[in-house]
Structures are given as structure tokens and as C-alpha cells.
Amino acid sequence: MWRRVALLSPMISSSSRSLMLKQAASGLKVGESLSTDIIHPEERVSPPKEKAPFITFVLGGPGSGKGTQCEKIVETFGLQHLSAGDLLRREIAMHTDNGDMILNLIKDGKIVPSEVTVKLIQKELESSDSRKFLIDGFPRTEENRVAFERIIRADPDVVLFFDCPEEEMVKRVLNRNQGRIDDNITTMKKRLKIFNALNRPVIDYYKNKGKLYTINAVGTVDDIFQHVLPIFNSFEQLKEGSHVNPQSHLGPSLVENSS
Numbered sequence: 001m002w003r004r005v006a007l008l009s010p011m012i013s014s015s016s017r018s019l020m021l022k023q024a025a026s027g028l029k030v031g032e033s034l035s036t037d038i039i040h041p042e043e044r045v046s047p048p049k050e051k052a053p054f055i056t057f058v059l060g061g062p063g064s065g066k067g068t069q070c071e072k073i074v075e076t077f078g079l080q081h082l083s084a085g086d087l088l089r090r091e092i093a094m095h096t097d098n099g100d101m102i103l104n105l106i107k108d109g110k111i112v113p114s115e116v117t118v119k120l121i122q123k124e125l126e127s128s129d130s131r132k133f134l135i136d137g138f139p140r141t142e143e144n145r146v147a148f149e150r151i152i153r154a155d156p157d158v159v160l161f162f163d164c165p166e167e168e169m170v171k172r173v174l175n176r177n178q179g180r181i182d183d184n185i186t187t188m189k190k191r192l193k194i195f196n197a198l199n200r201p202v203i204d205y206y207k208n209k210g211k212l213y214t215i216n217a218v219g220t221v222d223d224i225f226q227h228v229l230p231i232f233n234s235f236e237q238l239k240e241g242s243h244v245n246p247q248s249h250l251g252p253s254l255v256e257n258s259s
């Protein structure tokens with residue numbers, strides 16, 4: 001929705017609006033001309049400046065707790081949660097043209113072509129009324145990141161990285177119990193390899209840009225969330241409309257902004 005509004009608003013000037021009203025009053029259809037009413041370029045009203053939406057990328061290995069923490073962020077700050085994995089699984093469930101291809105890649109722990117994933121995210125962004133998003137499990141590769149920049153033409157404001165030891169991630173995934181086809185030891189080993197090879201460069205990229213917040217993902221869900229809270233609390237635009245107004249409980253040893 002935000003992009004559509006931003007693209008459409010420059011098209012309507014005050015004089016063209018009055019022209020449309022006159023046309024309606026005179027019984028003319030929009031597009032048929034009223035020869036006396038000429039719009040001069042200097043009469044055009046500049047479009048309202050659309051503020052870019054607030055975007056958070058949520059990174060971390062499989063089972064690091066991204067989805068779990070996203071639920072808590074949504075509850076507290078009202079961001080809209082877009083899980084790349086959930087969007088892909090929905091394609092499988094709906095038997096779309098890409099469904100089988102996506103299923104085979106997920107089963108094998110591989111990354112779905114970026115164009116497919118970014119287009120799914122784009123659809124959600126454009127049809128949403130929200131102005132603040134949590135994009136979970138994305139970008140997983142440099143190719144994902146570049147495709148998002150090219151297609152969406154937006155940059156994240158915040159990048160969270162849930163840092164978790166491998167053995168803890170394996171334990172969590174094998175106990176996840178959500179009936180996921182990739183929650184088995186064979187796929188998990190492949191996913192960890194791919195995470196280390198392809199997601200680490202993305203993490204380094206945002207670290208160098210000063211946008212990365214690394215969070216120790218070991219501990220209880222609530223303890224970890226206490227380290228997420230102050231990050232979002234530091235952004236004014238997230239406070240208004242949030243469901244509660246949480247106090248900061250920053251534990252500096254566990255949260256590191258690598259800027």
C-alpha cells in the first residue's frame with residue numbers, strides 16, 4: 001500500500017481534482033475534456049512526502065529463536081511480521097506454480113531463488129497498511145540482499161542477529177514439533193553449512209554499515225527479549241501506537257551494536 005500511494009499521489013493536482021468534479025457535475029466521463037479548464041504545470045501541488053516504512057531484518061541460524069522473538073516484538077511494538085519461510089511454505093500449501101520447486105529446495109535445506117522470495121515479500125509490503133515491518137529469515141544470502149535492494153528499493157533500519165551455538169540450534173530444531181519437513185538432522189546439517197557460508201557475509205555487511213544488533217540467543221525467551229526491548233525503544237517512530245510502553249532493561253554485555 002505504501003508504495004502504491006507514493007506512486008499515485010503525484011498524479012493528482014488540485015486543478016485536476018476540480019476538473020474531475022466539474023466533469024462529474026456536467027455528466028462528462030473522466031477523460032472527456034472540458035476545453036476551458038487547462039492545467040498549468042506551476043499549479044501542480046507537490047505530492048505529500050511519503051515517509052519510508054520502518055524495516056527490520058531478523059537474522060540468525062535455523063532454530064536460533066527468530067520466529068519466537070518476532071512474536072514478542074509484534075505484541076509489544078505492533079510491527080507487522082513477515083516470515084520469508086512462512087511465505088514460501090504458503091506457496092507450497094497453495095500448490096502455486098513455484099510450490100513444488102520451493103518444496104524440494106526447503107527439503108534439501110537450500111535457498112529459494114531470490115526473485116521468488118522478494119516478490120512474495122513485495123506483495124505483502126504493498127498490500128499492507130502497516131508502516132513498520134519485521135522481515136524474518138531474510139536476507140539469507142548476498143543475492144537475497146541485493147535482490148531486495150533492486151526490487152523493493154529500500155534499506156533496513158535495523159538488523160537483528162540472534163547469535164546461537166550450533167548444538168543449541170540443533171536441539172531446538174529437532175524438538176520444534178511443528179511438522180516441518182526440514183526439521184530433521186540431515187536437512188539441519190545442510191542448513192547450518194549454508195548458513196555459515198551464505199548468511200555470514202550478509203551479517204558482516206550490516207555490521208560494517210553500523211546497522212547490526214547482535215543478541216546472545218541463549219537463555220529463556222523472556223530474558224532474550226529483555227535485550228531486544230531497548231533496541232526498539234530507541235526508535236521514536238516505534239513507540240507511538242505500541243501496545244505497551246516497556247522500560248529499558250539493557251544488559252550491555254549481551255547486546256552489542258556493532259557500529
Ligand SMILES: Nc1ncnc2c1ncn2[C@@H]1O[C@H](COP(=O)(O)OP(=O)(O)O)[C@@H](O)[C@H]1O
Nearest residue numbers: 062063064065066067068172175176219220221
Ligand atoms: N530461548 C529459547 N530457549 C529454548 N527454546 C527456544 C527459545 N526460543 C525459541 N525456542 C524454541 O526453539 C524452536 C525454534 O525456535 P524458532 O523461533 O522457530 O526459531 P527460528 O525461527 O530461528 O528457526 C521452537 O520450538 C521454539 O519454541
Ligand SMILES: Nc1ccn([C@@H]2O[C@H](COP(=O)(O)OP(=O)(O)O)[C@@H](O)[C@H]2O)c(=O)n1
Nearest residue numbers: 062063084085106109110111112137138140
Ligand atoms: N530468505 C529465505 C528464507 C527461507 N528460505 C527457505 O525456507 C527454509 C525455512 O526457512 P525459515 O526461515 O522458515 O527457517 P527457520 O530459520 O525459521 O528454521 C530455508 O531453509 C530455505 O530453504 C529461503 O530459501 N530463503
Ligand SMILES: [Mg+2]
Nearest residue numbers: 066067085137
Ligand atoms: Mg523461523
